Amino acid sequence: MNPSPSIATTALGTDSTILAVQALTCRFGGLVAVNQVSFSIQEHEIFGLIGPNGAGKTTLFNLITGLIPPSSGQLLYRGQVITKLPPRPSCSQGDCPYLSKYPLVW
Incomplete structure (x- = not known):
């Protein structure tokens, strides 16, 4: 059984939700790697x-x-569902510097 990661936030300003993760789950065969994770990130947080x-x-x-x-689960960026978008369109909505390290993804 994998322990769940801890999520910590510090708000610098809570203007609006930028990213909402709702009950996100990822299974690899019988292994549940991410189980029902939910959180939201506010602007300036x-x-x-x-x-x-x-x-x-x-x-x-x-x-x-x-x-x-x-x-299963859902991802929302500024209120728009991005769950099924491929990396390039979802990252064109905002910054994804992590992906720039992996040019083969594009």
């Missing part, structure tokens, strides 16, 4: 994701960026 090896942090980030599709 600093957001941190911590956890031990194998907790699903990288998988969660890959789900959010669109590198891997979720098994």
Whole structure:
């Protein structure tokens, strides 16, 4: 059983929700890598994701960026559903510097 990652946030300003993650789940066969994760990130908020090896942090980030599709759940960017968008359109909505390190994705 994988421990769940811890989610920590510090709000610098809570103008509006930029990213909402709703009950996001990712399964690889019988392994549940991310299980029903939900959180929202407000504009001007600093957001941190911590956890031990194998907790699903990288998988969660890959789900959010669109590198891997979720098994269930929903992602919203400024209120628009981006769950099924490929990486390029969803990242054109905002910054995704992580993806610039992986040109083969494009």
